[in-house]
Amino acid sequence: MGGQNRSKKNLLDTENTFAIFLALVGDKPTQACTADDIDTFMAAMRVWPANASKKPAYRGLTPREVVAKAKRERTPGLAPRTREKHLDRLRLFFGTWLKRKKVDFNPCDGFQVTSKAEDESQTREPFSPAELRTLFSPDKLVYTLPHKYWTPILALYTGARVNELGQLHVEDVEEIAGIWGLHIRRKTKNCASRRFAPLHPELIRLSFLDYLVDVKKARFEHVFPGLTWGDNGPGDSIGDWFNRTYLRKTCGITSPTKVFHSFRHSFATAAERASVPTVGLPS
Known part of the structure; x- marks a missing residue:
């Protein structure tokens, strides 16, 4: 095979x-x-x-x-x-x-x-406000490994897909015209998925850029080094941990319609309510 x-x-x-x-x-x-x-x-x-x-x-x-x-x-x-x-x-x-x-x-x-x-x-719905409070409760989302801490936060505030986050290179995080953001440009779902996703001020406050400085100093190529790259890229390892362990066991959210991709739907819902135009969401 x-x-x-x-x-x-x-x-x-x-x-x-x-x-x-x-x-x-x-x-x-x-x-x-x-x-x-x-x-x-x-x-x-x-x-x-x-x-x-x-x-x-x-x-x-x-x-x-x-x-x-x-x-x-x-x-x-x-x-x-x-x-x-x-x-x-x-x-x-x-x-x-x-x-x-x-x-x-x-x-x-x-x-x-x-x-x-x-x-x-059938399988993906936005997280409710109560579920988001649970997911980002300080006693649950603790810093163990970088990808386990940062990818849920990045997904919530950028609407990026799990594989888009997992394969980020250090050089993909850049400041343009005074705005920090993520270049989503590696292996994407389609050409229309390539974009520049601005970083929400909350990500700056939480010291994501400081984390990036540490990654650069260690001379890693990827923002989240050490991930297992399966046939579909590094997103599978993040999704498996989040969906099977963190979401179900740690947070007790067991609905089959709630998965990592639900962050993207939550982002699209919030953007729609704020009259912010979105491209290619929520698929």
């Missing part, structure tokens, strides 16, 4: 996808897999509980037993984006074998979890 330079987490996620797939459709030759098998797997993902392997209620159950239990209890299932990731791993696997002419077709062709608009509306 072309595993060069793939992160350990990516490999573990892929192994998990295939372990569930094989348990649900049976261990068969690759060329024997059909669209019906993909349909069976994706139907299971629509009811599959998030983090099922970590929940005592599902511990020791086979994938088929997990699906049966989830159906009985009518669990909400995985978020569309998570289901899409599972499908992407299968699509990549079968696509590789198709290129090698070991199979005649990719059984994943034609499958789509949701449209982009549906994904946005």
Whole structure:
């Protein structure tokens, strides 16, 4: 599957996808897999509980037993984006074998979890004022690692996507005409996403620029050095920590519609109320 330079987490996620797939459709030759098998797997993902392997209620159950239990209890299932990731791993696997002419077709062709608009509306909503107070409570947002402290604050005040923040270079933070801001110009969603995002005065007050001086003195290239770069860039490691650990466990915000990307929606909502024009938000 072309595993060069793939992160350990990516490999573990892929192994998990295939372990569930094989348990649900049976261990068969690759060329024997059909669209019906993909349909069976994706139907299971629509009811599959998030983090099922970590929940005592599902511990020791086979994938088929997990699906049966989830159906009985009518669990909400995985978020569309998570289901899409599972499908992407299968699509990549079968696509590789198709290129090698070991199979005649990719059984994943034609499958789509949701449209982009549906994904946005179903899985991402702005944080409420009460949730924002919890997220930025001094007893919760404490300084441990730079990216764990600064990226939520930057996301709130700039509306930047998690991957845009994770891949920032030191030279991307610049003062133009007396205004400090972030050049969002690396690997962006599209050309229209490239922009200069001014830094809110609160970021200056919180000493973000002083932090940047320290990073420069240490001669780091990236604003947040040491992040794990997965297939999608460094944003995955930030998002995984925030969504799974900080948001759910530390802050107790468990709604599946609230994720790191909710900061972008919160920013867009605040900008709209203040009659500030936005480009490319909130997607």
